[in-house]
Amino acid sequence: MEKIYLDNAATTRVCEQAAERVLYVMTQAYGNPSSLHTMGFEAEREMTAARQAVADRLSVNSAEVYFTSGGTEANNIALFGAVKRNGRRGKRIVTTAVEHPSVLRVMEQLERDGFTVEYLMPDATGHISSEQVERAITGDTILVSMMLVNNETGVRMPVEAAAEAIRRSKSPALLHVDAVQAFCKVPIKPARVGINLMTVSSHKIHGPKGAGALYVAGQKDFPSRAFGGGQEKEVRPGTEPLPAIAGFGAAVRAMPQPQELNAHFETLRTALREQLGGLSGVVIHSPEDAVPYVCSFSVPGIRAETMLHFLSSKNIYVSSGSACSRAKPSHVLTAMGLAPELVESSLRVSFSRFTTTEEIGALTAALRQGVEQLVKKS
Numbered sequence: 001m002e003k004i005y006l007d008n009a010a011t012t013r014v015c016e017q018a019a020e021r022v023l024y025v026m027t028q029a030y031g032n033p034s035s036l037h038t039m040g041f042e043a044e045r046e047m048t049a050a051r052q053a054v055a056d057r058l059s060v061n062s063a064e065v066y067f068t069s070g071g072t073e074a075n076n077i078a079l080f081g082a083v084k085r086n087g088r089r090g091k092r093i094v095t096t097a098v099e100h101p102s103v104l105r106v107m108e109q110l111e112r113d114g115f116t117v118e119y120l121m122p123d124a125t126g127h128i129s130s131e132q133v134e135r136a137i138t139g140d141t142i143l144v145s146m147m148l149v150n151n152e153t154g155v156r157m158p159v160e161a162a163a164e165a166i167r168r169s170k171s172p173a174l175l176h177v178d179a180v181q182a183f184c185k186v187p188i189k190p191a192r193v194g195i196n197l198m199t200v201s202s203h204k205i206h207g208p209k210g211a212g213a214l215y216v217a218g219q220k221d222f223p224s225r226a227f228g229g230g231q232e233k234e235v236r237p238g239t240e241p242l243p244a245i246a247g248f249g250a251a252v253r254a255m256p257q258p259q260e261l262n263a264h265f266e267t268l269r270t271a272l273r274e275q276l277g278g279l280s281g282v283v284i285h286s287p288e289d290a291v292p293y294v295c296s297f298s299v300p301g302i303r304a305e306t307m308l309h310f311l312s313s314k315n316i317y318v319s320s321g322s323a324c325s326r327a328k329p330s331h332v333l334t335a336m337g338l339a340p341e342l343v344e345s346s347l348r349v350s351f352s353r354f355t356t357t358e359e360i361g362a363l364t365a366a367l368r369q370g371v372e373q374l375v376k377k378s
Contacts, residue, residue, distance in 0.1 A: 004316045004359045008204075009151050009181060009294055009350035014247070015206035021250035022208055025243045033240055034231065043242055050249025054200065054213050057252055059189040066222075066235045067245050070212040071180040071201035072102040077224060077236060078197040078214055079106045079145060082174045083115065084223035086142035089172045094136045095145040096120045096128055096157065097335040100178055103145055104331075122336050125287040126153040130161035137165040137173065147178040149186060152332040152348055153286045154294030156186070163194035180204055180212075184255040185262070185293060190215055202244065206352070207251030211244035261353055265292035271357050272349060275364035279371060283342060285333065293351040296333070298342045299367065302374045307347060310370040316363055319348040 005013065014022075025046055031039030033047050047067070055062035068074040083093070095107055097119040107117045118136050120128050137144060144166065146157045159177050166173050176197040182188065183200040190198045195217065202211040216222050216235070228237025255261070269292040276282050276297060285296040299307060304320035311318060320330075333343045349363065 002315065004362055006349045006351065006355065006359065006363060007317050007319045008352040008355070009348065010319055011203045011209065012206045012352050013354065014203075014208055015251055015254050017254040018207045018247040018251040022243045022247040025246040029246075030242075033242060034229070046246045046249075047240060047242060050245045050252075051213075053249040053252040057184055057255075058198065058200075058215055060191055060215055060217075064216055064218065066214045066216060066232045067240055067248075068212045068214055068232075068236050069210055069241065070203070071100070071178065071199050072212075073236070074199040074201075074212045074214040075100070075102040075176075075178055076106055077226075078176045078199060078216075079103065079110070079143070080225050081223045081235075082143045082176060082197065083110060083113075084225075086172055086174060087115075090140040090142040091115045092138065092141045093117045093143045093145070094120065094133075094141055094162075094173075096122070096147070098122055098126070098128075098150055098152075098332045099145065099147055100151060100180070103147070103178060107145075122155070122332075124337055126150060126155035126285070126290070126332070126336050127287070128157060130158050133158050133161045134165045134168075137162065137169050137171055139169050139171050141166070141169070141171045141173040143176065144173050145176040145178070147180075148182040148188065149179075149291050149294070150332060151181045151294070152330060153296045153336075154181075154290035154292075155287065156289075156291065159188075159195065160193055167194065181294070182291075184252060185258055185265075186291065187258045191217060202248035202251060205251050205255055208244045208247040210241050211248040213248070256353060262292055264353060265351055268292070268351050268355055268357060268360055269295065271360045272364070275360065276367075279364065279368055281371075282367075285336070285338070285342075285346065295349045296346060297349075298338075298345040299347065299371060300341055300345055302345055302371065304345055304347055306374055307345070307367075307370055310374060311363075311366055314362075314366045316366050318363070319350070320346065 031043040033044040051062045174196040178199045180201045184205045198215040203209040283298045
């Protein structure tokens, strides 16, 4: 039976263009980009092309793009670097309660280091209002960190409002945006918005795992907690994982433009929400204005793990929430105030450019069958 993969917010299938580029670099252009010979120069050209591809999608200068091993490392570099740069100007940080663990765990460490962190709470639909952001960002705020698209609900966070609040308050704050779930799907120009630091990742857009990037707006000598040979201007020193980086660049170039992608996603979302509406008891958590490629919902009375195993037996693969918070109740849905029984039964479906409406139909048919069988057992 053919696999139906609907967990693309966790990771994606590598596209042919990226896989071909990875193989070429691993077997042909395998020199060290720092080496001063022909093969080193060829490797450097591969990295330069990938950096330009990422920069073009963000409409920024390629010199402002630094390669990392992925989104988690990029978030760590951004946040620790920001407080190192701004730490003498204050101790106040603003973030949200629904960030990725790679942000929340850093915030916990910064609190232990003496910083004060305010966590903005979402409403019952997952939204954080512009008014909340406006009130939280004050003149002594040194850092604001906010994801662009929530990885569990698909809700867009008010990053534009955060940038405006920083300007109005005349705060020295740097604005960091985790755009891992948005890159190449949500059109945004960080320089125009006023974003200082932005994180993106390869394996969410059909590139290989092991590569990500950090955009640092015009920041020279951005502080780092790592030391090494000086690669990536010492922001992320160490020999670059060139095959993954080259594959990342190829994946970026192969991604359709957001308008085309989102037309496809809207068709899929409409089909999913209509069909879920026909299933008794299903509660959809993602609001109508969420991005169209992530949908969170619950099947009350059936634990998520039980339904996941049932769907897996049908070769259908979805998620019970963030892949980075395995076996833990969703901190996102909990922050939204959902009842424990809804949190424990929540599922997340996330699309890619390869997802079809036929796959959505197969999912909802299997869910219907699962409800009938599993409710009877319980």
